Amino acid sequence: MEKPEKRGVIDTWLDKHHSLYTAATRHDFVISILDGSVDLSSFKTWLGQDYLFVREFAPFVANVLIRAGKESGETSDMEVVLGGLASLNDEIEWFKSEGSKWGVDFSTVVAQKANKEYRRFLEGLMSSEVEYGVVMTAFWAIEAVYQESFAHCLENGNKTPGELTGACNRWGNDGFRQYCSSVKNIAERCLENASGEALVEAEDVLVRVLEHEVAFWEMSRGGQ
Numbered sequence: 001m002e003k004p005e006k007r008g009v010i011d012t013w014l015d016k017h018h019s020l021y022t023a024a025t026r027h028d029f030v031i032s033i034l035d036g037s038v039d040l041s042s043f044k045t046w047l048g049q050d051y052l053f054v055r056e057f058a059p060f061v062a063n064v065l066i067r068a069g070k071e072s073g074e075t076s077d078m079e080v081v082l083g084g085l086a087s088l089n090d091e092i093e094w095f096k097s098e099g100s101k102w103g104v105d106f107s108t109v110v111a112q113k114a115n116k117e118y119r120r121f122l123e124g125l126m127s128s129e130v131e132y133g134v135v136m137t138a139f140w141a142i143e144a145v146y147q148e149s150f151a152h153c154l155e156n157g158n159k160t161p162g163e164l165t166g167a168c169n170r171w172g173n174d175g176f177r178q179y180c181s182s183v184k185n186i187a188e189r190c191l192e193n194a195s196g197e198a199l200v201e202a203e204d205v206l207v208r209v210l211e212h213e214v215a216f217w218e219m220s221r222g223g224q
């Protein structure tokens with residue numbers, strides 16, 4: 001069951017960092033998918049880079065799952081994260097079929113700088129020194145940027161090319177939106193009881209996710 005949205009500390013941070021949040025969720029690349037002007041070489045670059053990202057993101061989510069089992073005190077946390085991990089399984093299959101559809105050979109794709117830096121950041125979050133609520137905040141932000149971005153591409157009046165609606169549906173669908181909302185509720189619940197220090201860290205991690213997401217979209221310009 002989806003809980004009603006209530007404004008918590010994350011929404012306060014999103015207001016405070018509004019222009020960065022918009023940069024991450026309304027990037028030119030996303031807008032180009034929405035208005036149909038997307039350059040297919042950009043799409044292929046994004047596809048190859050994101051495939052590599054997701055292969056690192058899955059172990060990160062597995063780490064979140066372990067922590068949800070051990071540290072959360074709420075049995076439902078683990079179920080929410082497990083659902084996310086299960087959808088990553090489908091996602092990797094989806095990437096593979098898109099790769100063959102677009103002629104992108106993932107075995108030859110090399111991770112670009114922004115991708116490597118984002119993956120290094122994820123590794124840092126897997127340290128047991130990072131509090132569960134901080135990890136959950138990052139996890140939510142990573143998923144939410146894609147949800148917001150691709151849901152925007154599905155809005156009325158879009159001119160998204162038919163062959164790209166699969167990508168938009170993958171992250172823009174209603175089930176994924178509800179899943180993000182569940183992850184956000186978990187993060188908010190943890191942050192309600194967090195120390196001042198953990199709150200500072202969670203806000204910092206949120207900002208850094210948004211920065212990494214912007215840099216990630218930027219790679220699509222290179223058309224490597």
Ligand SMILES: Cc1ncc(CO)c(N)n1
Binds near residue numbers: 053054142147216
């Ligand atoms: C860069 C990036 N951020 C988030 C996701 C998933 O939510 C993804 N697949 N790639």
